[in-house]
Amino acid sequence: MSEEPVVGYDVAIQHLSDMFDAECQARHEMGAEKYGPVKFMTVNSIEEAMAEIVDLANYARYTYIKLALLAASGPVASLIGPTNFSNVVGGPAAQVSPDGFFSTSRRPQ
Numbered sequence: 001m002s003e004e005p006v007v008g009y010d011v012a013i014q015h016l017s018d019m020f021d022a023e024c025q026a027r028h029e030m031g032a033e034k035y036g037p038v039k040f041m042t043v044n045s046i047e048e049a050m051a052e053i054v055d056l057a058n059y060a061r062y063t064y065i066k067l068a069l070l071a072a073s074g075p076v077a078s079l080i081g082p083t084n085f086s087n088v089v090g091g092p093a094a095q096v097s098p099d100g101f102f103s104t105s106r107r108p109q
Contacts, residue, residue: 031039
């Protein structure tokens with residue numbers, strides 16, 4: 001597989017990176033205004049970060065489920081079959097059972 005960069009992606013990636021930086025700065029400023037400019041010094045940032053990681057993990061789970069449902073029902077489904085989208089989501093093979101629920105099993109190595 002070629003490692004050549006795709007033309008235009010570098011500009012898009014930089015733009016999105018700048019948007020991310022701006023959002024971080026805006027949230028920092030909002031927090032400083034709402035709670036005070038040095039409130040972060042009195043907060044248990046380890047505990048706060050752990051809570052945020054749990055939230056992030058849940059968002060990742062929800063996004064995984066949404067992507068799996070999208071793959072199983074959208075145009076991608078015609079490429080991978082209506083009941084097996086392991087090629088899209090990776091990891092365990094996920095299948096839709098006759099009752100409409102998903103089941104997973106590990107793919108052979």
